[in-house]
Amino acid sequence: MAHVTVIHHHPWIRRGLEEALAEAGEFSVTVCSTVEAGIAAVRGRHRTSVLAAHELPSLDQLLSAFREAELRGVPVALIGDPADMLQRPGPLPPGVSGFLPEGAEPRALAHAVHTLAAGAAVLPLTMLWCSVARDPKEISLPTLLTLREREVLALIGSGLTNQQISDRLGLTAATVKAYVSDVYCKIGVDNRVQAALFAHGISPSRVLSSS
Known part of the structure; x- marks a missing residue:
């Protein structure tokens, strides 16, 4: 426990x-x-x-x-x-x-x-959106992540693959793939690395601009 x-x-x-x-x-x-x-x-x-x-x-x-x-x-x-x-x-x-x-x-x-x-x-999602260099006054909150989507995002942040997430949550691979796609869309990222950064409260745009 x-x-x-x-x-x-x-x-x-x-x-x-x-x-x-x-x-x-x-x-x-x-x-x-x-x-x-x-x-x-x-x-x-x-x-x-x-x-x-x-x-x-x-x-x-x-x-x-x-x-x-x-x-x-x-x-x-x-x-x-x-x-x-x-x-x-x-x-x-x-x-x-x-x-x-x-x-x-x-x-x-x-x-x-x-x-x-x-x-x-x-x-909270509002604070994560602020962390990616958006003006809080311009944020119209996207549809909030569901609890299951937050679970998937957290597991992406922990480095798990889709198959590992499927095993962990007891979901089919196709269902996990759909959740991952929805998460990308809602948080405004294009790939797994950016999603993992987002899960840790790090701005992918700032990492790219400093590289």
């Missing part, structure tokens, strides 16, 4: 996240209300994924700890309001692998945590 460490200063949000993860039936959960307690909990259990409030007091102290050699491999995602995050200039802070909305449904939250633990970025 995978483990998640929730670090949040608001008790009702802590409780809500704990209940949502427990409802998925796939995680054991440790909840902490302070940075100090969160760091101590993770030091005692390195094989965990961390969900931390993006407005957590002393967040810089927490992220600094995760940049140390001992905890550098622990995946961390911030929890908060996507609208607030979009208003903040620049990329996510160093050491942060993604951002999750506080109101995520249990199934979507569980999927996001598994994606985070696999080493892929987890970002």
Whole structure:
């Protein structure tokens, strides 16, 4: 069973996240209300994924700890309001692998945590579209990726082939091929490499322009 460490200063949000993860039936959960307690909990259990409030007091102290050699491999995602995050200039802070909305449904939250633990970025689609150098004011949101499409995109980001995705998800090869085609269309990429970059929150256009 995978483990998640929730670090949040608001008790009702802590409780809500704990209940949502427990409802998925796939995680054991440790909840902490302070940075100090969160760091101590993770030091005692390195094989965990961390969900931390993006407005957590002393967040810089927490992220600094995760940049140390001992905890550098622990995946961390911030929890908060996507609208607030979009208003903040620049990329996510160093050491942060993604951002999750506080109101995520249990199934979507569980999927996001598994994606985070696999080493892929987890970002709302709006933030991913902003990461590919589009003006947020000009974004008319495309049809959102379905949960299955997000699963396929995450597995592409993990380097799996269509056949491996088919085996992992219990789908036919033709169905996976159709999902991959739909994902390419919705996120605006032309090939698997660009899709994998997109899954990790990296702009394919920026990589190409710097090469």
